[in-house]
Amino acid sequence: MSEDIALMAHLMRRAGFxxxxxxxxxxxxxxxxxxxxxxxxxxxxxxxxxxxAKRRAVGFDEGGAAFELWxxxxxxxxxxxxxxxxxxxxxxxxxQYMSQGRALLNQLDNFRRHAFGSFRDLLLALSRDxxxxxxxxxxDNHRDAMNxxxxxxxxxxxxxxxxxxxxxxxxQCARAFTGWTLGNADYMAVRAGKNSxxxxxxxxxxxxxRPDDHDDGSKGFLGESGPFDGEDIxxxxxRQPAAARFICxxxxxxFASDDIDDEGRKAIDDMVETYYESGYxxxxxxxxxxxxxxxxxxxxxxxxxxxxxxxxxxxxxxTGASPTPGAGSAGANGASAAMGQALxxxxxxxxxxxxxxxxxxxxxxxxxxxVAALFRDADKPGVRDIIxxxxxxxxxxxSPEQAIALCLDLIGPVTASQETRDQLLEFAAxxxxxxxxxxxxxxxxxxxxxxxxxxxxxxxxxFA
Amino acid sequence: xxxxxxxxxxxxxxxxxxxxxxxxADGSIYVLNHATGFxxxxxxxxxxxxxxxxxxxxDAGDGAFAQAVSLAFDSEERMFxxxxxxxxxxxxxxxxxxxxxxxxxxxxxxxxxRPSALRFDRNGDCYVSDQMNHRVQKFTPxxxxxxxxxxxxxxxxxxxxxxxxNLDSRxxxxxxxWRNDRVQKFTPxxQFIASFGxxxxxxxxxxxxxxxxxxxxxxxxxxDWGNERVQVLDPDGGFITILRGQAxxxxxxxxxxxxxPDEKRTxxxxxxYPSLPPELESPFHASSQTxxxxxxxxxxxxxxxxRLYVVESRRQRFQVYQTG
Numbered sequence: 197m198s199e200d201i202a203l204m205a206h207l208m209r210r211a212g213f214x215x216x217x218x219x220x221x222x223x224x225x226x227x228x229x230x231x232x233x234x235x236x237x238x239x240x241x242x243x244x245x246x247x248x249a250k251r252r253a254v255g256f257d258e259g260g261a262a263f264e265l266w267x268x269x270x271x272x273x274x275x276x277x278x279x280x281x282x283x284x285x286x287x288x289x290x291x292q293y294m295s296q297g298r299a300l301l302n303q304l305d306n307f308r309r310h311a312f313g314s315f316r317d318l319l320l321a322l323s324r325d326x327x328x329x330x331x332x333x334x335x336d337n338h339r340d341a342m343n344x345x346x347x348x349x350x351x352x353x354x355x356x357x358x359x360x361x362x363x364x365x366x367x368q369c370a371r372a373f374t375g376w377t378l379g380n381a382d383y384m385a386v387r388a389g390k391n392s393x394x395x396x397x398x399x400x401x402x403x404x405x406r407p408d409d410h411d412d413g414s415k416g417f418l419g420e421s422g423p424f425d426g427e428d429i430x431x432x433x434x435r436q437p438a439a440a441r442f443i444c445x446x447x448x449x450x451f452a453s454d455d456i457d458d459e460g461r462k463a464i465d466d467m468v469e470t471y472y473e474s475g476y477x478x479x480x481x482x483x484x485x486x487x488x489x490x491x492x493x494x495x496x497x498x499x500x501x502x503x504x505x506x507x508x509x510x511x512x513x514x515t516g517a518s519p520t521p522g523a524g525s526a527g528a529n530g531a532s533a534a535m536g537q538a539l540x541x542x543x544x545x546x547x548x549x550x551x552x553x554x555x556x557x558x559x560x561x562x563x564x565x566x567v568a569a570l571f572r573d574a575d576k577p578g579v580r581d582i583i584x585x586x587x588x589x590x591x592x593x594x595s596p597e598q599a600i601a602l603c604l605d606l607i608g609p610v611t612a613s614q615e616t617r618d619q620l621l622e623f624a625a626x627x628x629x630x631x632x633x634x635x636x637x638x639x640x641x642x643x644x645x646x647x648x649x650x651x652x653x654x655x656x657x658x659f660a
Numbered sequence: 661x662x663x664x665x666x667x668x669x670x671x672x673x674x675x676x677x678x679x680x681x682x683x684x685a686d687g688s689i690y691v692l693n694h695a696t697g698f699x700x701x702x703x704x705x706x707x708x709x710x711x712x713x714x715x716x717x718x719d720a721g722d723g724a725f726a727q728a729v730s731l732a733f734d735s736e737e738r739m740f741x742x743x744x745x746x747x748x749x750x751x752x753x754x755x756x757x758x759x760x761x762x763x764x765x766x767x768x769x770x771x772x773x774r775p776s777a778l779r780f781d782r783n784g785d786c787y788v789s790d791q792m793n794h795r796v797q798k799f800t801p802x803x804x805x806x807x808x809x810x811x812x813x814x815x816x817x818x819x820x821x822x823x824x825x826n827l828d829s830r831x832x833x834x835x836x837x838w839r840n841d842r843v844q845k846f847t848p849x850x851q852f853i854a855s856f857g858x859x860x861x862x863x864x865x866x867x868x869x870x871x872x873x874x875x876x877x878x879x880x881x882x883x884d885w886g887n888e889r890v891q892v893l894d895p896d897g898g899f900i901t902i903l904r905g906q907a908x909x910x911x912x913x914x915x916x917x918x919x920x921p922d923e924k925r926t927x928x929x930x931x932x933y934p935s936l937p938p939e940l941e942s943p944f945h946a947s948s949q950t951x952x953x954x955x956x957x958x959x960x961x962x963x964x965x966x967r968l969y970v971v972e973s974r975r976q977r978f979q980v981y982q983t984g
Contacts, residue, residue, distance in 0.1 A: 247839070247868055247886065248821075251821075251823070251838070251868075251870075254677075254679070254694050254695070254956060254973045254974060298948055302940070302945075305939065306939075309939070379931070379934045379949075380926075380929075380930035380931060380932075380934065382926040382929065382930075383923070383926035383927050383929070383930040385926075386922050386923055386926050387923065390923075392920075392923065393976075394672065394673060394674060394913075394916050394920075394923075395671075395672030395673050395909065395910075395912070395913035395916045395917060395976070395977075396671070396672050396907065396913065396951055396975045396976055396977055397955070397974050397975045397976050398948070398974075399948075399949065399951050400940075400945070400948035400949045401949075402934060402936050402937060402940055402949055403937060404934075
């Protein structure tokens, strides 16, 4: 296994959903930093055949079908980091499904537009997102009847955290967002509350600013004062050291490690410095993270438990289980939900608790079963590619030890413990060496697929 | 001078969830619903005065329809229902009782792969748009294969997932060549005559057209599905006009609104033609946000009085316009 490939695999597991060996080789040929730049500058995402999904089902973007569409996009996108950021932002700014899948798909578009721009602009876009406004009742935040929900969560959960603002700041923040609402807010709120599709089906939501309902009086917020509106508030927040540290730490926890140790704190310090130098630009912050010595270190590898969505999408992408976008997401949405991560149904406004909780919650069996079933199928395009690579690699006849080493390499590379290797060997040794010289040797190909499936059941595979 | 005038909207209030429709000889409108439940059966029979005449059951002879997408009456007033998912034609009487079926999945002549539309010619034979086989096939009413044309591609006479089709008064066949963003015209035996349109949002351009109907004067009405509009072309395919939709409350919708005072009050204070931010200005987003606009046009029909019916699968209604 070459170090270049191992490092590239690490980057792609974190900044994407993993990658096939052919993709890793392409990225490695381009170089690490160039690949980081490629990830940070999304191009054409590809054709997700949304027209076909839309033709096949009238409610293609409603209810669970909307989440399926996002899964399809994650599986097929040419811009893995863009979708990973959308997933990060969905977890950071979680909203619950409220009668309208379209609003959530539009929110994801909103996230994609701002995922690599300034944190200020991202907060501004969030503050104008109809799904968020309705979820946190900002449609009820009026000049003469304030509702603090959005203002409070903006400073507490979305940008700075407890201890970095006062109760007065919350109130002044909420005042600044009065009049920030949905078009036809009252009608939309009544319909959403009743889950009403009458008389003529769903009416999608859009942002509307109502100057006549906005409190344009002077406000004192985080030590500054003036006739602030929401745009000013987002600018003030983005300048705060607490906000810089908050967003950098959250990005670190999502992309680098489940825990922050002393070395991690130093990496976050560097991200914070970049945050200010770049004018709060998330692209620059991510660049600093992915190019940091911490991120590239051995200690950072396999240090994060894969979230269910990452696990499922990674497996589907690598096995090529859903080669045609219009064919759906191979049950990815349901599988992820069964493992504890149902998109747009986060457990609370704090999003999901990442890390070891994913595998301590009894979902491990679901994780193993879903992924192993994909890799056990030697006819899946991605599995077939791995087997073909093994067959070509060194004469075509392999001892059990050699077969296991090649499988561990090509499925990751995955660095397995001695215990895992022993268990794999015990399985593989039962039938002796593997002869892949005949491309039609189905038994031998199936044995390789079984080894791959067994690897996905090992503890190491649960980590990114 | 070509003229089109809005007449009315029929639907709403959970009465219909239409995908296609057909006119019976007595003038009643048989609506094929894409979904049942919430008050809608598989077929709703109504008239232009918005009387509900009947709700007919969902019986394909061996259970419910899987994905019923097209409905047409034959000369004996039997209902022919195309099931896209099951790739077959089910024949029902006017009470939607099972009579017969034909068709099976496959790509051989006479077999079907996700068929999308069925229409009869004056001789009583029917044409079927065979979506995933990228061709048109012609059958007798009892399912005997007569002829086929087309293959996958973008050249003249080729198709990419054709959807709706229809015939003009001379029997020529018009096909909504969906993923090629055009409408093609053929002789009754499948000889290519002309192609109208190209990809785009401009006049005379299409984005995934779903359906087409031709009036006695040869004017061509195209359901420009991806652009969420109807385009009218002259008999030579020249652009005439665009309809964007202007639905008003139907009788049923009015009753629903009147019986839900909270929705009535807040609706009446709403602007149903909102101005939208730039990221929501695409035809799809505009229609999803603007209730009176067409949304999800799946079929077009002309009655014997020259009225155009625009079936909107995503708005639980159809809009009626007078041509002339």
